[in-house]
Amino acid sequence: MASLGKVFPDFEADTTQGRIRFHEWLGDSWGILFSHPADYTPVCTTELARVVDYTDKFKARNVKMIALSCDSVEDHLGWSKDVEAFNARGGKERKDMTFPIIADPERTLAVKFGMLDPDEIDAKGIPLPARAVFIVGADKKLKLSILYPATTGRNFDEIIRVIDSLQLTATKRVATPVDWKAGDKCMVLPNIPAAEAKDIFPEHETVHLPSGKTYLRLTPQP
Numbered sequence: 001m002a003s004l005g006k007v008f009p010d011f012e013a014d015t016t017q018g019r020i021r022f023h024e025w026l027g028d029s030w031g032i033l034f035s036h037p038a039d040y041t042p043v044c045t046t047e048l049a050r051v052v053d054y055t056d057k058f059k060a061r062n063v064k065m066i067a068l069s070c071d072s073v074e075d076h077l078g079w080s081k082d083v084e085a086f087n088a089r090g091g092k093e094r095k096d097m098t099f100p101i102i103a104d105p106e107r108t109l110a111v112k113f114g115m116l117d118p119d120e121i122d123a124k125g126i127p128l129p130a131r132a133v134f135i136v137g138a139d140k141k142l143k144l145s146i147l148y149p150a151t152t153g154r155n156f157d158e159i160i161r162v163i164d165s166l167q168l169t170a171t172k173r174v175a176t177p178v179d180w181k182a183g184d185k186c187m188v189l190p191n192i193p194a195a196e197a198k199d200i201f202p203e204h205e206t207v208h209l210p211s212g213k214t215y216l217r218l219t220p221q222p
Contacts, residue, residue: 002113002114002134002142002145003142004142004143004144004145005141005142006141006142007139007140007141007142008022008134008136008140008141008142009112009113010022010023010140011109011112013068013102013103013104013109014073014102014103015066015073015076015100015101015102015103016073016076016077016080016100016101017100020066020100020102022066023140025064025066026064026136026138026140027064028062028138029062029063029064029138030061030062030063030064030135030136030137030138030143030163030167031063031064031065031066031135031136032058032063032064032065032066032133032134032135032136032159032163033066033067033068033132033133033134033136034047034051034065034066034067034068034131034132034133034134034154035067035068035069035110035113035115035129035130035131035132036048036067036068036069036129036131037069037070037117037120037128037129037130037131037150038069038070038071038128038129039069039071039075039076039078039079040075040078040079040082043150043151043152043153044069045079045082045083045086046086046153047131047153047154047156048067048080048083048097049083049084049086049087050087050156051065051067051099051156052083052084052087052095052096052097052098053087053095054156054160055095055098055099057160058160058163061160061163061164061167062138063163064099065099066099066100066101066102067099067100067101067102068101068102068104068109068110068115068129069101069102069103069104069129070104070105070107070110070128070129071103071105072103072105073101073103076101076103079101080097080101083097084096084097104129107127107129110129113132113134114132114147115129115130115132115147116128116129116130117129117130117149117150119149119150120149120150120151128150129150130147130148130149130150131147131148131149131150131152131153131154132145132146132147132148133145133146133147133148133154133159135159135162135163135166137166137170143166143170144162144166161180161181161182164181164182165180168182168186168221168222172186172222173188173189173192173200174186174187174188174189174219174221174222175187175189177218182221183221184221185218185219185220185221186218186219186220186221186222187216187217187218187219188200188201188204188217188218188219190215194214197217201217201219201220201222203219203220204217204218204219205217205218205219
């Protein structure tokens with residue numbers, strides 16, 4: 001299992017872009033590893049199509065994407081054509097899938113990272129991978145993990161929002177409140193004394209609360 005705040009375990013795997021070692025492949029970038037129950041399944045196809053569509057958004061944030069499914073590289077390559085075609089529906093420009101898909105036919109990585117969904121069983125009676133999302137920083141540490149059941153598709157706008165928050169709060173002394181989006185006001189961290197907060201965040205405001213405590217302080221995004 002991967003633990004939040006710890007170095008994400010390195011691994012080797014066959015992918016649609018050849019054999020990779022995860023840490024070497026990641027390099028100095030952030031990364032998202034997201035798993036899928038199986039190739040040629042409807043929800044997974046819509047998800048990969050959205051990632052293809054958002055390639056430039058992830059690239060602008062220095063984030064590499066890599067998918068995982070329990071099928072073979074050959075199946076992944078065939079499935080990729082379906083994904084690209086689905087994304088190009090309605091006369092949209094057809095985009096290539098530029099990120100790799102890991103082949104995990106023995107469920108080795110799915111088991112290692114706790115991705116299996118006990119409610120989704122294949123024809124052999126073996127659990128399929130759930131929809132895991134692992135966001136890994138350039139320091140190779142796990143920054144966030146989300147596990148969806150196989151029947152529920154992910155929201156990649158939310159994943160973009162989370163990346164914006166993670167990258168901001170990694171370098172600035174702020175937190176992001178509920179429903180925050182890039183450009184919204186942020187929270188001054190509670191452990192910053194009032195005098196120091198005034199110097200660092202001169203435009204911040206303290207929200208008056210019935211308790212009289214001054215822990216809730218808003219500031220423009222630094």
